[in-house]
Amino acid sequence: MMSLSSREFLEMPITDFIISSEKVAHVQMGNNAEHALLVLTKTGYSSIPVLDAKYRLHGMLSMRMITEPILGMDHIEYERLTDIKVDEIMDKKVATLNIGDNFQRALDLVINHAFLCVIDDEGTFMGIMTRRVILKQLKKHIYQFNS
């Protein structure tokens, strides 16, 4: 990366730092909680996006949202997993970036979120921006002044 002032750094477009949608593990609206549990367990991610067939973003799903509704009084009711749809348990309030946003907005939001979903003007899911990628770029930028 060429030498950038902090202002130029913060104004960089986010487009080059997005993990594109085809590489992002996700579940689809209508999938049941058993399938979602499998995806979360097999990929190892703690939280993943919920998309529809047209790749529009609808929510976010984490392990706790799956286990919480099946916790009975004295045992875990695993058999209920197939009856629960991800759309019933997902978090619909999702922090998003627009594809046209700059690095500053990503930096502001990533303090409270491990990753941010990136959407276009039609609400189509383009991918995610992770805390790891943002910190890596921030580190590069800080070190250019110390080396």
Ligand code: 2BA
């Ligand atoms: P977590 O799943 O809680 O993961 C926290 C960090 O642990 C990740 O940070 C990454 O450094 C590492 N990690 C976890 N699972 C991994 C795996 N299967 N392969 C490689 N590294 C893994 P970040 O890379 O900054 O990701 C932040 C969050 O973004 C993740 O939180 C996850 O919720 C989401 N995420 C990242 N990549 C994803 C992908 N390809 N598909 C779906 N979600 C993803």
